Amino acid sequence: MTSPPILDRRLVFVLGKGGAGKTTVASAMALGLADAGKRTLLIEVASERRTEVLFGVAPAVGGVPHEVRPGLATLSIDSEKATEEYLARQLPMRPLVELMVRSRAFHQVAQAAPGLSELVTVGKIWDLATAVKGDAPVWDRIVVDAPATGHGIALLEVAGRIRELAGSGPIREQAEKIEQVIHHPAATGVVVVAIPEDLAVSEAVEAVAALRERDLPVAAAVMNAVRASVFMDADEAPLAAVATSTGGAAARAAATAGLADLMAARHDQAEIAALAIGTNVPVVSIPEVPDLRPGSGGLERLAAALMADPAIGGGA
């Protein structure tokens, strides 16, 4: 793989099955980037304010992002608000915007039109990615906590779809520009998150195939919540013997617990191998961290693990 590490790409989209830990991985990555000196913006798309649990500060909903750590800010995109903002910029006349926004017809269309909310969301991300202050970009890096796999891919391909549908006009031009950047592996990286479970791994493998088919730059897969074991292969036989022995119930339970620990770690290693073979992208493993609340140091541990990997932080 010669593609640049995630650290060097301006836009990172984090995709994955629901429950796989997209928000955790996106947050840890954003924290790692900020610690590496990049001014980083973490964007939530599903507007569930999940990053609040991790940083202790709620993301801004639209408007100015909230600074949650030095060099790291969070924002939650609300597609209705973003639509209004978009129109306000496209249309020079304020009364016209008011008319549009107040029109019931417009709201019906905006709510139901397929792809519209994805389009304004991507448009908003684009605006943030291209915002400049003086000569410098406002954000060095943007990490997007994308919605669950199917909806996440819909988000990434919407610009292309709109370019196909819209024949001419500013929307087409803009969609074209967005599409180019999102497809460029030097600018954008897509990371797929999985957990060591059969269904999550097969979904990640299929997601990577779907992304490749659409020519989207898949950069890495992250295996989240990998269980490590303090037991070794040599422990298996004595533990198994004691687990089924006539010893005390607690002693047998302890041996059983040790054995389960060893099996869990082996199982997870097998899933990592399956993910690597199935996706053919670098797989980064991060440990299961029971406590991720602010101050626990859990998220910092994950950030360090991610940044130490060549595919993410370039080993920096």
Added chain:
Amino acid sequence: MSTDLLQLLEGRRVVVVAGAGGVGKTTVSAALALGLAARGKRVAVVTIDPARRLAAALGIDALGDMPHRVDAARVEASGLAMLGTMDALQLDPRATFDRLVAREAPDEAARERILANRIYRHLSSTAAGAQEFMAVERLHELHDSGDYDVVVLDTPPARNALDFLDAPERMTRFVEGRGLRLLLGPRGGAGRMGWRALQAGGSMVMSVLERLTGAELIGEIREFLLSFDGMYQGFSDRAAAVNQLLLSDDTRFVVVTGPRPEPSAEAHALWDRLTADHYPLGALVVNRVHPVPGGADDAPDGLEELLRGAGAPDPAGLARRATAALEAARARARADRHEIDAVTIALHQPHVVTVPALESDPVEVAGIARITRALGAA
């Protein structure tokens, strides 16, 4: 205290399995279908995730839009008596939508026009929301076919588990296109109060849209809406019928969660919404609960001796590590118990079914059958 869920669902025609992503909804759906089939029902289970492993576990090469029969001999080999039948299929939104169009289109020409329209193709295959809408439509189709006693629906992994409840209405509203028709120059409706003002506003909005998107897109939307002319009624009748079915006593919603705070919070929100909208609730399934290790809270006395006897090279060290593993396993079981109690109280004592965590995901019918046994006496 655990409920016999299969007993609870006796006589129901539709079971909707909902919950946050990653809690094992698909596997629970399959286990539920298997249990109902074992008890003698003709069951269809509709999965949403492209669950190849599940298909393999059920002995089916690949799940598709059409039902595949699960081999009874395979089920019986896992120790369950198979008195009924179980069919599995995977949702194909495009195929389902095409059938809906074929059914509702007034003639062949209208059908062809719609199927070729780019807006339709986008709508039916990629639009977020289409999957949710079609899941409910497919459920309706299978229910109406008369081929099944029970249809089990595994709901889409939406970013919000509640999305699919609103999908039929949202989609119908778009296809109906009241708003768009107003913009595009509707026929009829003239003479209504305020019509002129609306139209004036509409044409202004329209010219803005054309400026932004180009005339071609607007033309295509116009064509799309014209093609659907005469089908709106069919669509909205269909959406109303589906909603009626979901609200009826024929249906039960089963909410799946895991013994952790995040899925519990989502299950809670889902439960409240279902209650508020009068959807018939069946039970809460707490999946992957860590079992309580043996030996109560006792210390593992004699462990080191036992390990030495079993030939461990460093029995003292191994005993220490195994004791720590036991403590951790007990702590996990306690935390799970605590979470289950909390969610039970928060939801005002619903029927709760707990499913123990398996060492690995079920990759064979036998694994699914183990979950089935936790759901009720099959």
